[in-house]
Amino acid sequence: MKAKIIFKYVIVLLGCAGILSSFVYSAKAQSASQAPALFYKANEFFQQGNYEQAERIYQEILASGLDSGSIYYNLGNAFFKQGQMGRAIVNYERAQRLLPRDSDVQANLQYALSLCNNSVVPLRHFWLISILKRIAKHLSLDAWTLILSGIYFFGLLFFAGFMLSKKIALKKIAVCLSCCFILVSCLWLVKFQEIRMGKKAIIIVPEIDSRFAPSKDAVVHFKTYEGASIDIIDQNNAWLRIKTPDGKIGWVPDTVLEKI
Amino acid sequence: MAGSFCILNAQAFAKDINFSVSLDRDHVEVGDMVQLGLVFENTQSVPALQLPEIKGLKAQYIGPSTQMTNVNGQMSSSVTHRYRIVPMQTGSFTLGPFSFSYNNDNYFSEAVDLVVVDRGQAPQRSAAGGSSGDQNNDINGRIFIILSSQKNKVYINEPFEITVKMYINQLSVQGIDYPVINAQGFVFEPFTQPRQFREQLAGKIHDVVEFKTIAYASQQGELTLGPAKMNAKVVTRQKDKSGFFGSDFFDDFGDMFDRAKIIPMNVSSPELSINVLPFPDKDKPKEFSGAVGSFNLEVSAAPLELKAGDPITLKMIINGSGNFDSVQSPVLSSLSGLKTYNSEVQETTAGTKVFEQVVIPQKADINNLPQVKFAFFDPQKQMYFTKTSQPIGLKVLPADEKVAVIIDTSKQAPLNASTRVLGQDIIYIKEHIGTLRPRGAFLYKNKKFIGLNILWFVLFMAVYFFQLRKERLTQDIGYARKLRAPKVARIKIQKAKHYLAQNQKELFYELIFKTLQEYLGHRFNRPSAGMTADIVEELSAAQGLDPQIGEKLKHCFLQCDMARYATAALDQNKMRETLAMLEQVIDYLERFKK
Numbered sequence: 018m019k020a021k022i023i024f025k026y027v028i029v030l031l032g033c034a035g036i037l038s039s040f041v042y043s044a045k046a047q048s049a050s051q052a053p054a055l056f057y058k059a060n061e062f063f064q065q066g067n068y069e070q071a072e073r074i075y076q077e078i079l080a081s082g083l084d085s086g087s088i089y090y091n092l093g094n095a096f097f098k099q100g101q102m103g104r105a106i107v108n109y110e111r112a113q114r115l116l117p118r119d120s121d122v123q124a125n126l127q128y129a130l131s132l133c134n135n136s137v138v139p140l141r142h143f144w145l146i147s148i149l150k151r152i153a154k155h156l157s158l159d160a161w162t163l164i165l166s167g168i169y170f171f172g173l174l175f176f177a178g179f180m181l182s183k184k185i186a187l188k189k190i191a192v193c194l195s196c197c198f199i200l201v202s203c204l205w206l207v208k209f210q211e212i213r214m215g216k217k218a219i220i221i222v223p224e225i226d227s228r229f230a231p232s233k234d235a236v237v238h239f240k241t242y243e244g245a246s247i248d249i250i251d252q253n254n255a256w257l258r259i260k261t262p263d264g265k266i267g268w269v270p271d272t273v274l275e276k277i
Numbered sequence: 278m279a280g281s282f283c284i285l286n287a288q289a290f291a292k293d294i295n296f297s298v299s300l301d302r303d304h305v306e307v308g309d310m311v312q313l314g315l316v317f318e319n320t321q322s323v324p325a326l327q328l329p330e331i332k333g334l335k336a337q338y339i340g341p342s343t344q345m346t347n348v349n350g351q352m353s354s355s356v357t358h359r360y361r362i363v364p365m366q367t368g369s370f371t372l373g374p375f376s377f378s379y380n381n382d383n384y385f386s387e388a389v390d391l392v393v394v395d396r397g398q399a400p401q402r403s404a405a406g407g408s409s410g411d412q413n414n415d416i417n418g419r420i421f422i423i424l425s426s427q428k429n430k431v432y433i434n435e436p437f438e439i440t441v442k443m444y445i446n447q448l449s450v451q452g453i454d455y456p457v458i459n460a461q462g463f464v465f466e467p468f469t470q471p472r473q474f475r476e477q478l479a480g481k482i483h484d485v486v487e488f489k490t491i492a493y494a495s496q497q498g499e500l501t502l503g504p505a506k507m508n509a510k511v512v513t514r515q516k517d518k519s520g521f522f523g524s525d526f527f528d529d530f531g532d533m534f535d536r537a538k539i540i541p542m543n544v545s546s547p548e549l550s551i552n553v554l555p556f557p558d559k560d561k562p563k564e565f566s567g568a569v570g571s572f573n574l575e576v577s578a579a580p581l582e583l584k585a586g587d588p589i590t591l592k593m594i595i596n597g598s599g600n601f602d603s604v605q606s607p608v609l610s611s612l613s614g615l616k617t618y619n620s621e622v623q624e625t626t627a628g629t630k631v632f633e634q635v636v637i638p639q640k641a642d643i644n645n646l647p648q649v650k651f652a653f654f655d656p657q658k659q660m661y662f663t664k665t666s667q668p669i670g671l672k673v674l675p676a677d678e679k680v681a682v683i684i685d686t687s688k689q690a691p692l693n694a695s696t697r698v699l700g701q702d703i704i705y706i707k708e709h710i711g712t713l714r715p716r717g718a719f720l721y722k723n724k725k726f727i728g729l730n731i732l733w734f735v736l737f738m739a740v741y742f743f744q745l746r747k748e749r750l751t752q753d754i755g756y757a758r759k760l761r762a763p764k765v766a767r768i769k770i771q772k773a774k775h776y777l778a779q780n781q782k783e784l785f786y787e788l789i790f791k792t793l794q795e796y797l798g799h800r801f802n803r804p805s806a807g808m809t810a811d812i813v814e815e816l817s818a819a820q821g822l823d824p825q826i827g828e829k830l831k832h833c834f835l836q837c838d839m840a841r842y843a844t845a846a847l848d849q850n851k852m853r854e855t856l857a858m859l860e861q862v863i864d865y866l867e868r869f870k871k
Contacts, residue, residue, distance in 0.1 A: 056710040063706050079716065087711040094706050116711075121704040128703055162720040166730055173737040180744045209721075226566070230462070234497045234555050236434045236603050237567040240619075 052078050056088065063091065068098040086116035090125070097129055103221030103243040105129050107275045110219065110246075114212050114277075117157050133244030146207065153208040161205045168198045218259070218274040220245045227267025231256030238267040247274065294320050296384040297475055298373050300362075301447060303389070306396045311362045312339070313372060315386070318355040325358040326377050333366040333393070344449075364393035416511055419446040422546035424458070424505040430552045431494055434569040434603045435656040439465070439492045441505045443544065444476070444483040449512040451539075456488050456505045462496040462553070464602075493600050494553040503548040511540045556654055562663045564608050568653035570599010574607060576649045576666035578636075585641045585676040593620070593632045593649055593666075601625060606632040607651035610665075614643045641675040755802035762799030766792055766863050770856070777852050785852055786840030789859055793833055800866055810834030826865050829858050 059074035072095035078088055093108035109126035116122050142150070153161065175191035178184070211217075223243050228235040231253040241247065241261065251258035256268045295318035305311045313336070317323040321343050328336045339359040345352060364370070373388035420443070427438035441456040455468050472487045494500060556565075575594040583589065593607045606620035620634035636646065645668040652663040720726055750757045769792040776785035798805030801820065808816075810831050817827030836855045840847055 052713055053710050060706055060708065082716055083713045084716045085711040085713050087707040087709060091706040094703055097703050121707070125703045159720040162726075166726070169730065170733050173733050177737050177740040180740060229464070229495045232496050234433060235495050236493075237605060240605070242619075 052081065052083050056091075059095075060091065063095060063098075068095045071095045072099070084111075084115070086112045086114075086119065086122070089115065090119070090122050093125060093129075097125070101221070102129055102133050103219050104275060106133070106244045106246075107219040107221065107277055110217075110277045115157060117154060130244055133242060149203055149207045150211065153204045153211070156208075158205075158208050158212060161201065161208050165198070165201045165205050168194055168201055172198055212277075216249050217277045218247055218249055218257075219277060220247065220269075220273060221275050222273045225269050225273045227259065227261075227265070227269050229267065231258075231268040235268065239265050241267075241269065249274075249276070294318065294323070294379065294382075294384055296375075296377070296386045298375060298386040298389050299447065300372070300389050300391060304392045304394065305364055307364055307367055307393055308396065309364070311364070311391065313360040313362050313389075314357045315360075315375060316355060316357045319353065320379075321354050321356045323356060323358075323377070323379055326375060328360060328375075331370060331372065333364060333368060334370055334372075334391075335363045335365055337361045337363075362391070364391070367393045367395055369393075416448065416513070416540060416542070419448050420444070420450065420509065420511060420542060420544055422456070422505055422507055422544050424503045424546035424549055426492075426502060426549055426551060429550065430554065432554050432569060432654065432656045433495065433497055433556060434493050434567055434600050436491045436493055436570070436600050439490050439502070441468075441488045441507070441546065442476075443486045443488075443507055443509070444478060445486070446483050450509050451512060452508070452510040453486055454508040456507045458503055458505045460492075460500070460502045462494060462498075462500045463502060463551075464493045464495055466491040493602070494551065497553045497555040500551050500553050501548050502551050503546055505546040507544050509542050509544065511542050513538050513540060557659070557661075560661055562650075562652035562661055564650045564663060565652040565654065565661060566605040568595075568599070568604045568651070569656060570597055570601075570604075570653060571655050571657070571662075572597035572599060572604070572651065572653050572664065574649065574651045574664035574666055576607075576669070578646055578669045578671075581670065582672040582674075583638070584674045585638055585643075587637070589636045589638070589646070589671070591620075591634045591636050591646065591649070592623075593634070593651070594629060595632070595651060596629045598628065599653070601628075601630050604630050604653075606634065607649045607664075607666075609636070609647050610650055611647040613647075614638060614640050615646075638671065638673045641673050643671060643673045645670045758799040758802050762796050763863065763867055765799065766796040769795075770860065770863075773856055773859075777849065777856060780849055780852075782840060782844050782847055782852065786837045786847070786855075789833065789855060790837035793830070793837070793859065793862075796863060796866075797830075810838065820869075822869065823865065826862055829862050833858050833862065 055074055055078050059071045059078075062068075062071035062074065072092060075088055075092040075095060078084075079092070089108045089112035093105045093112060096102075096105035096108060106126065106129050109122055109129060112119070112122045113126060141147075156164075172191055172194035175187050175194060179187040179191055220241050220243050225241050226237040227239050227241055229238050230236075239261075241259075245261065247259040247261055249257050250260050250266070252271070253268070255271050257271050257274070258266065258268055259274070260266050295316075297316045297318070299314045299316060301312045301314075313328075315326060325338055325341065328338075337360065339361050342357050342359065344355045344357065362372075370391045370393065371388050372391060373386055375386045377384055423442045423444065425440045425442070427440075431437050439458070441458070443453065453471075455471075458465065468488045468490045472489075474485055474487070476483055476485045492502075556567075572595050575596070577592045578589050579592075580587075580589065591609075595601075595604050595607070606622075609615070609617065616637040616639055618635040620632045622630065623633045624631040648668055649666040650663055651665075652661060654661050750760070769788055773785055773788045773792065776788060794805045794808040797803070797808040797816070801816065813827055813830045813834060816822070817824065817830070833855055836847070836851065
């Protein structure tokens with residue numbers, strides 16, 4: 018009898034905490050009174066064909082410390098219209114991180130990439146990683162974090178329920194949730210790795226020589242073109258050591274790329 | 278005197294016999310002994326030679342010593358016929374050149390010089406059986422490395438030869454590793470197969486192991502090359518001078534009584550300074566991308582008759598000499614009306630590098646492929662050169678339908694003819710701002726979110742430990758009684774205090790007795806009814822209690838017994854004393870961990 022009361026108490030307590038958790042994240046978005054007005058103003062400039070002014074206002078919103086997938090998408094469009102493919106691709110990539118299933122973002126990104134002189138064949142990954150990447154790309158990192166946290170919460174809840182009530186059905190559910198937790202953890206890690214903050218970048222100049230050493234006199238190893246996605250693996254003063262998707266490694270000045 | 282003569286064969290696989298001569302010292306005192314070795318490499322079957330008479334020197338044959346040597350997995354053999362030379366007078370002597378015939382071939386050695394001085398004037402020489410430190414110092418001077426460069430002034434990316442030579446003077450050396458050169462700003466090719474030969478340096482004949490490689494400088498400036506480091510194992514032979522076999526008499530028996538000792542050596546060369554020059558700015562062609570050497574360009578294309586939108590494969594072959602790692606793809610002089618893809622290296626062999634590039638004519642009015650240009654810097658002539666191919670004639674027919682603009686989405690199949698046009702412009706901007714959030718504020722970084730997840734875990738652990746305790750209380754009676762004991766005692770002590778206040782002696786002592794019985798029964802998981810003054814001693818001993826506590830317990834029980842028969846003898850002070858004693862006992866037992 019006592020166990021049942023305690024079980025109910027724990028369930029109510031955990032439920033309250035769950036509801037509380039759903040408010041934690043949404044509370045962040047309260048301080049953005051000016052951003053929508055600026056956004057609509059920038060859209061007006063865009064409609065008038067004043068892309069430079071539109072870009073400036075989108076940047077202003079971002080400089081205020083707020084962002085959204087739509088801002089990055091529109092900013093990408095503004096850069097595209099000004100012929101800055103590299104910067105357009107950077108912002109489409111940023112928008113895609115926040116809106117992974119948005120078809121407009123995907124279409125514009127692919128179109129911008131197709132206009133760049135960039136025919137790198139990426140290295141093939143281990144098949145399991147490829148499958149995980151294919152699944153992980155459908156949701157944003159925050160969505161995967163929430164799913165992982167939910168599985169974790171219900172897993173603990175069902176384990177606790179089993180301990181108190183000794184019902185085998187609860188144990189089975191808890192074990193299933195543990196397996197899901199492992200799988201979603203892998204997906205989360207893959208997604209996290211893909212969007213490593215400050216490690217992925219896009220070349221924003223038409224063409225750049227990647228060199229063997231961080232010096233303008235060093236031997237040119239290969240050429241990289243605007244819009245190419247690269248990984249930053251090291252830094253030496255104003256030079257960055259980059260790795261292209263086909264596995265080539267070289268040094269470029271830090272001014273030729275923009276981190277996603 | 279006891280040093281063996283290991284010869285690192287100059288040509289390990291050569292069929293010719295290498296004949297050489299060596300002396301273990303070139304300065305000696307009159308009457309002292311010096312050892313002469315006639316070394317025959319690549320054979321072990323040459324008999325000893327009869328030395329010619331040299332006035333002032335007395336020669337005596339000691340015997341042969343054979344040697345098998347393994348350098349980097351290559352085996353070679355040699356025999357050394359050794360002679361004891363005792364100078365009888367001072368002066369300079371020349372031994373050799375010696376010659377001998379073997380299998381109808383004549384072989385000649387070089388000559389060696391020997392300087393004989395009066396006693397006490399020869400340079401000191403460390404004893405073979407000396408201390409380890411002396412021996413190492415002696416060895417250090419007899420094995421060393423010289424690092425040399427073909428040039429000390431090179432251009433960036435210019436190939437130049439680096440030579441590392443290990444000099445060995447009358448030492449037996451095994452397990453020689455390839456050199457490791459410490460150099461920042463240089464790229465090295467793998468070392469070639471080592472070469473072995475003999476070389477005279479500073480008046481001494483040395484066995485030399487030579488390693489060569491090609492290096493390129495990757496950055497300009499005054500760079501330091503080296504030191505080169507090599508590992509090798511030196512085999513020495515030691516004699517115990519204090520022992521029976523240490524006397525000079527046994528020197529004549531050669532190495533028979535010697536003890537081999539392997540000394541690992543790490544030998545370093547001095548550093549070199551290389552001045553790496555930048556490419557000259559004067560007359561630098563715009564197509565120049567860092568290629569250094571002397572090259573030729575050959576260009577071909579196929580097919581030469583095609584429709585607009587169809588691909589042409591442009592093949593560009595660079596051949597010549599120089600640094601092929603620095604050779605980048607040649608470039609088309611004009612891209613008008615052409616869509617091009619990055620060129621790919623198809624093949625790299627010694628002296629040749631082949632590039633292929635896909636070019637798509639977009640219109641039918643294109644008659645030829647433009648010139649292909651390749652620029653390089655020739656460090657020998659210190660000039661830039663630009664090789665230019667002739668334009669290649671094309672016949673481009675109009676496409677059957679409107680030329681498709683290839684939307685190269687994956688970049689993995691650029692020539693896929695089935696790719697269809699998806700759009701000519703971007704999709705329009707979004708009208709709504711969407712969900713705003715702080716920049717870079719990912720959920721996994723949110724402290725409240727992390728805290729909440731930790732809270733779930735803490736709650737779960739609380740449930741776990743609660744359940745664990747509950748199960749123990751159910752299953753472990755001793756544990757349950759132990760937990761219950763102080764609670765019950767506390768209630769009864771309160772009641773006893775009430776009796777004490779009312780001076781109800783009988784009830785008081787009866788309650789004290791029961792409290793003691795119950796507490797001890799619960800505390801030690803024994804039947805409460807069996808707890809009497811008689812078993813207190815046994816209980817104290819069994820549980821390892823403090824003897825004073827045992828005494829107090831016994832005293833409490835005796836007071837209770839006395840109250841039954843002589844109540845009048847007990848007053849309120851005694852009652853208070855008994856109650857205090859009971860509390861002390863319980864307090865002690867609660868803190869007692871057993």
